[in-house]
Amino acid sequence: VPVPPEYLRVIDFGRVGARRSQTLWHAVAHRVGDGSPATLSFVRPSRPYVCIGYHRRLDEVDVDACRRRNLPVYRRMVGGGPVYLDDGQLFFQITVPADRVPPARARALRLLLSPAVEAFRAVGIAAELDDDLEIVAEGRKVCGHGAGQVGSAVVVVGNLIERFDHEAAADVLAAPSARARAEILRLMRHYVASTPADPTAFRAAATGSYAAALGLSPRPGTLTAAERSWLGRLDRRFDDPAWLRGTSRPRPAAWQAKVRAGVRVVAGEHEGTGVVAGIVGDRIDRAYVRDPDLNGAGARVEAALAGRPLADTAAVLKAFGLPGGRVAAALAKATP
Amino acid sequence: VTDEEVDVRTSDPEGAAPASPIQDGPAPSEGAIVEVRGYRLRLDRAYDPDTHLWALVVAPGRVRIGLDPLGVETSGTVAQLAPVPVGTAVRRGEPAGSLEAEKFVGPLPSPVSGTVVAHNDAVVADPGLVHRDPYDDGWILELVVEPSRLDEELPLLVAGADQTVPWFERKLAEYREQGVLAE
Numbered sequence A: 001v002p003v004p005p006e007y008l009r010v011i012d013f014g015r016v017g018a019r020r021s022q023t024l025w026h027a028v029a030h031r032v033g034d035g036s037p038a039t040l041s042f043v044r045p046s047r048p049y050v051c052i053g054y055h056r057r058l059d060e061v062d063v064d065a066c067r068r069r070n071l072p073v074y075r076r077m078v079g080g081g082p083v084y085l086d087d088g089q090l091f092f093q094i095t096v097p098a099d100r101v102p103p104a105r106a107r108a109l110r111l112l113l114s115p116a117v118e119a120f121r122a123v124g125i126a127a128e129l130d131d132d133l134e135i136v137a138e139g140r141k142v143c144g145h146g147a148g149q150v151g152s153a154v155v156v157v158g159n160l161i162e163r164f165d166h167e168a169a170a171d172v173l174a175a176p177s178a179r180a181r182a183e184i185l186r187l188m189r190h191y192v193a194s195t196p197a198d199p200t201a202f203r204a205a206a207t208g209s210y211a212a213a214l215g216l217s218p219r220p221g222t223l224t225a226a227e228r229s230w231l232g233r234l235d236r237r238f239d240d241p242a243w244l245r246g247t248s249r250p251r252p253a254a255w256q257a258k259v260r261a262g263v264r265v266v267a268g269e270h271e272g273t274g275v276v277a278g279i280v281g282d283r284i285d286r287a288y289v290r291d292p293d294l295n296g297a298g299a300r301v302e303a304a305l306a307g308r309p310l311a312d313t314a315a316v317l318k319a320f321g322l323p324g325g326r327v328a329a330a331l332a333k334a335t336p
Numbered sequence B: 001v002t003d004e005e006v007d008v009r010t011s012d013p014e015g016a017a018p019a020s021p022i023q024d025g026p027a028p029s030e031g032a033i034v035e036v037r038g039y040r041l042r043l044d045r046a047y048d049p050d051t052h053l054w055a056l057v058v059a060p061g062r063v064r065i066g067l068d069p070l071g072v073e074t075s076g077t078v079a080q081l082a083p084v085p086v087g088t089a090v091r092r093g094e095p096a097g098s099l100e101a102e103k104f105v106g107p108l109p110s111p112v113s114g115t116v117v118a119h120n121d122a123v124v125a126d127p128g129l130v131h132r133d134p135y136d137d138g139w140i141l142e143l144v145v146e147p148s149r150l151d152e153e154l155p156l157l158v159a160g161a162d163q164t165v166p167w168f169e170r171k172l173a174e175y176r177e178q179g180v181l182a183e
Helices: A020-031 A063-068 A105-122 A166-171 A178-191 A199-214 A225-239 A241-245 A298-305 A310-334 B069-075 B121-125 B147-156 B160-177
Strands: A008-016 A039-045 A049-052 A073-075 A083-085 A089-097 A127-129 A135-137 A140-143 A146-150 A153-161 A218-220 A256-260 A263-270 A273-280 A283-290 B033-036 B039-042 B053-059 B062-067 B078-083 B095-101 B104-109 B114-119 B141-144
Touching (some): A020 A089, A039 A199, A089 A199, A105 A127, A105 A135, A105 A199, A178 A273, A263 A310, A298 A310, B033 B160, B069 B160
Parallel strands (some): A049 A073, A146 B104
Antiparallel strands (some): A089 A153, A273 A283
């Protein structure tokens, strides 16, 4: 294996098409650790699209909604769930040889996300890396990230969210009901924030912080011939329906949509009774119930559930008789 | 990360013989365990010293693989496990599947060369099994391996108390020095 050059290559890919906003940095990842230097890259998609994590089921995306909105869907080679991307987001990717990061994933992520936190702070955003390894400011997620080992490189990707279209981001997620989708949108508005900041200043700050963290001098660069060759292969792969379908994955025991670490929406059904709940940590933030025998008591059930730890809900629902029991069963199915 | 589509099929434990020692010489008793600084290591199998995957010969020419306790601990909470499709030939060091934890996707480098013949469907459906029971219910996949390959590649793994204990202690010390593990 060639010894990688000892500098941090910095590539600003600028504004590119949706697919290229993925394949460019994947091409870099295929060569870093195999001749190319550690690389910090930036890219902004010129049009909106949806991207799904390597292991995730395609049916987590509302493909019909994507078609209505004319959004292409691509599958990336790093982790995380389905996400909506557009030109209001500046994406960055730090790609280093795998042997330069600690073997523990959490520690590797902390190493490769901390310089991004410094960059956020440098442009006036009070960002921090929380215990869930999310970049947050005042409790709201301000950067989506994913990571993976691609070939001999580890790549961590993230974004500066200058503007965020919460409605589009909620709309492209598959949801079992309009109520569930509305709850995703409500929690997304509360827990995912845009951070309008000067992207040029952010790029400069990130370049400085990543170079310092890696002990490398930054140097502007471009794709190598080998990376351009990978780009063509990756363009074809990302257009391949079989690649988009992904690996055959087991269907999860219950539907849920994650808004950020520790914040999710769940839904369950039991004998004609339905429940949708927004869950924050181990507590129900808000619940919506539907049961033919509640006879107008639905609002009282919802009020009784709000703020309760999940572990207490069965006891709370006992006060509502048989319909309460059915709600408890639906909730249990939603949170296996 | 593998590019291949995964076709999860029913595991095929039929014909699997009781576990046999992976190296020549006196066999450790089945289920023999050594404890190294709080970590329990099974001595009926061999360990890849670099990737923290174990290999256990479950029948002549048939090897089961899984994660060792350090592999489990350094992965973090495993959210997804995806073995390569049954029928795929993999070489030692190549991905026999992929694992996702902390939104971080990484390869599962095969400790031996062979052809994948079975997946553990239970661990694919519930990756938490690798945390709860890395040696038994948390196994990941099985390969058929040519006898000559086994002869060639098994010595590259560590096996038996005399190799396993010093290797594991060295790794623990290394990881603690790097801050990868708590003191």
